[in-house]
Amino acid sequence: MNVCHDCQTGADETTGRWIILGEKKGGFEWVFRCIRCVRDWRRGGLEREGYSSKSATAILDKEYPR
Numbered sequence: 001m002n003v004c005h006d007c008q009t010g011a012d013e014t015t016g017r018w019i020i021l022g023e024k025k026g027g028f029e030w031v032f033r034c035i036r037c038v039r040d041w042r043r044g045g046l047e048r049e050g051y052s053s054k055s056a057t058a059i060l061d062k063e064y065p066r
Helices: 035-048 053-063
Strands: 016-024 027-034
Touching: 016 035, 027 035, 035 053
Parallel strands: none
Antiparallel strands: 016 027
8 A cells, every 4th residue: 555645645556646756866756646636736737727626627537537
């Protein structure tokens, strides 16, 4: 079981995602996020791009079904 980088909740790999935050000496910096935090992170990006809350929710439900 992995621990979410953001909320510290335990989740297995089927209910979360490994994300590359950036590159560091000798490789990449990977973090694990539970699906709830992935959805929150993605929602922020969609809303910054100008999507309404309702539109963002529809996109999230398609990309990351509950």
